[in-house]
Amino acid sequence: MQPNAFEPLFYQFHFYLFSLIAIASAVLFVTRKSPVAAAMWLVNVMFCLAALYVLLDAQFVAAMQVLVYAGAIMVVFLFVVMLLNLGHPSELGADIRQGWGRLLAGFLALVMVAELFVLWRAPIRWQLTLPAAETASQPNATGGVIGAIAGPMFKEYLLAFELTSVLLLAAIIGAVVLGRKSGGADAR
Amino acid sequence: MLAESLVLSAVLFAIGVIGVLTRRNAIILFMCVELMLNAVNLSFVALSRLYGATGQVFVIFVMTVAAAEAAVGLAIIIAIFRHRQSVNLQNINLLRG
Numbered sequence: 001m002q003p004n005a006f007e008p009l010f011y012q013f014h015f016y017l018f019s020l021i022a023i024a025s026a027v028l029f030v031t032r033k034s035p036v037a038a039a040m041w042l043v044n045v046m047f048c049l050a051a052l053y054v055l056l057d058a059q060f061v062a063a064m065q066v067l068v069y070a071g072a073i074m075v076v077f078l079f080v081v082m083l084l085n086l087g088h089p090s091e092l093g094a095d096i097r098q099g100w101g102r103l104l105a106g107f108l109a110l111v112m113v114a115e116l117f118v119l120w121r122a123p124i125r126w127q128l129t130l131p132a133a134e135t136a137s138q139p140n141a142t143g144g145v146i147g148a149i150a151g152p153m154f155k156e157y158l159l160a161f162e163l164t165s166v167l168l169l170a171a172i173i174g175a176v177v178l179g180r181k182s183g184g185a186d187a188r
Numbered sequence: 189m190l191a192e193s194l195v196l197s198a199v200l201f202a203i204g205v206i207g208v209l210t211r212r213n214a215i216i217l218f219m220c221v222e223l224m225l226n227a228v229n230l231s232f233v234a235l236s237r238l239y240g241a242t243g244q245v246f247v248i249f250v251m252t253v254a255a256a257e258a259a260v261g262l263a264i265i266i267a268i269f270r271h272r273q274s275v276n277l278q279n280i281n282l283l284r285g
Contacts, residue, residue, distance in 0.1 A: 011189075012189075015189055015192065016192075019192065019196045022196065022200065023196070023199055023200070023203070026199075026200055026203040026204075026223060027203060029203075029207070029219070029223070030203055030204075030206055030207040030210070030211070030220070035213060035215055035216055038216055038219060039219060042219050042222065042223060045200070045223065045226065046226060049226055049229070049230055052193070052196075052230065052233075053230075053233050055189070056189065056193065056233050056234055056237055057237060058233045058236065058244055058247075060244070061229075061233055061244050061247050061248070064247075064248065064251060065229075065251075068251050068255060069222070069226065069251065069254070072255065073222065073254060073255055073258050076258055076259065076262060077215065077218070077219060077258070077262070080215060080262045080265065080266065081215060083266070084215075084265075084266065084269050084275065086213070086215065086275065096210055096211060096212070097209070097210045097211070097212065101209060101210055102210055104209060105205070105206045105209035105210045106206065108205060108206075108209065109202035109203070109205050109206045110202075112198065112201065112202045112205065113198055113199060113202050116194070116195065116198035117195075120191055120194065120195065148241040148244075149241050149244045149245055149248070151241070152240075152241060152242050152245050153245045153248065156242075157242075157245055157249075160249060161249075164249055164252045164253070167252070167253065167256055168252060168255070168256055170256075171255075171256030171257075171259050171260050172259070174259075174260045174263065175259040175260050175262075175263040176263075178260065178263035178264055178266070178267050179263040179266055179267070181270075
């Protein structure tokens with residue numbers, strides 16, 4: 001597929017619509033004081049990204065985005081916010097940095113975006129880097145959308161897959177040990 | 189749509205960096221890290237249209253690592269909160285000389 005192939009207006013309209021909603025939600029997310037409001041805007045960003053994944057022919061990743069990110073991870077965040085009672089006004093005081101910190105952050109972000117625009121404008125010879133025709137947007141007849149992901153995942157990246165499961169196990173144990181009331185330094 | 193996706197990815201990543209540098213609430217810092225991971229995922233998915241489904245496999249891995257990181261990180265934040273009664277990074281200054 002060519003990078004600049006013709007796309008229907010309908011497709012483009014929704015792509016830009018969800019992109020703009022995502023950026024606006026992200027800005028609101030960074031500027032909200034209340035952690036709960038920030039988390040809600042972040043969930044909105046994640047839903048928009050899921051819609052963009054569907055537009056980019058990655059339906060399985062879009063479903064995972066909604067289930068894992070917007071569902072599981074953000075629920076954990078909100079649960080901790082609730083558990084620690086962070087919506088309390090005394091916690092909201094000096095949350096956002098003023099002055100130099102803000103200037104430095106804006107400057108760094110501008111540098112990063114400018115860097116990307118330079119990269120975008122730089123001529124990249126797609127033909128030299130493109131491998132042969134196989135793309136994810138044309139799912140093979142037997143596997144469908146998920147089969148196109150499951151193939152490489154359980155063949156070429158099987159070791160990484162198994163290591164990820166070990167990582168998850170370690171994370172579960174670590175979270176339980178760290179979260180225990182009478183653990184670590186308290187017990188001594 | 190590849191170029192637009194990459195630009196959106198960079199903008200979201202930059203917003204996440206701004207959040208990490210300007211916020212002092214540890215939980216919101218973690219959420220900004222999640223936003224940055226999401227931005228990287230978007231560029232993976234956009235490039236997987238050109239280079240085959242391997243990019244989407246990496247997105248799945250990134251999601252798994254993000255889930256593990258959120259679990260352990262939030263457990264650490266809860267442990268810190270028990271000691272300091274705060275998640276504001278200004279009050280967590282044990283390593284400052």
